[in-house]
Amino acid sequence: MNKRSKTILMVATIYSLVFAGLLVNGVYLISAEGAKLETTKTQISEHAAKEIAYTRMVDLLESTKEDRATLQQFFITENDTISFLATIEDAAKKNSIELKTNELAVIPGTTKDSITTPPALAISFSFAGSEVSVKKFLRLLESIPYHTEIPKVTLAGSGSGEEWTGSAQLRLTIKP
């Protein structure tokens, strides 16, 4: 092999190596960009899903604003407990009922087994009055326009001429 042949062989080898390297690099770049494409595609999809969810949430909040505002009115707040009690006492007085508040306590909210129970206002009354007044007062307690339950009611009295006595427990859900 003469010198010229050696030179040609060397140049050819260098060219081959260089172009093989470029080719491998190109394939690697395509592969890397492909992986990036998949990642980006996933991110775009997640972003689009979040955007849709956000839009729906905003629409939902806007469209239900009025209903939620009305619903809020049916929950008492902790600050309103005293004025609420005063209103009940006032209503009892108007109905000629002798009312005595035995208990007024705020029961804190609890979370058990991922079920959240909101705080509640527990009130216990004992009352006395005529049959009509007592029944009207009980009807009034039933109709309190707040999220409420009456766990216990006792009544004593049989005749219309007698004084009826009773007690009632109220449990109002406090707006968390």
Next chain:
Amino acid sequence: MIETKDIVKMVKHIVRHDNGVPDTRIMHPMREWLIGLSGVTVGIIGGSIFALLVYHSYSLSARDVMTVAETVVPYKAVLVEQALDTYLEKRRVYESLTGVSTPVLPQTELSPSNTSIIDVMATTSVDTSVSEGEDSLSENEGNEGVSTPDLAI
């Protein structure tokens, strides 16, 4: 007519070169040139096929519809309606009994933390080429655009 033995003879002639004299030449320009051309041709064709396959693969992949988990907040409109009806009726009865409007309650501001939200995971198909998805909540129809919700009531 050329028979098998003739072909064998020709091949032997080519292989042996010069009547049995071994070929001492290292370089055979024509042969190497043809081998080189063949290699390049095979490389170009193979590379083209590979490039086409890669292009096709990524084109399909880019058009693919991705399936992602979407958080859906359900709103029980019927339940809300029922609750409103019930409590409005209670309020009406209360007001008729007492002769006064509903007691207490100055309205407090509703903050995001006050809202009770139940998250339910649902799988939804999201096409990345579509900017807005189909709205499944009937309450949401007719609203366009995204703005920060005003939670204060």
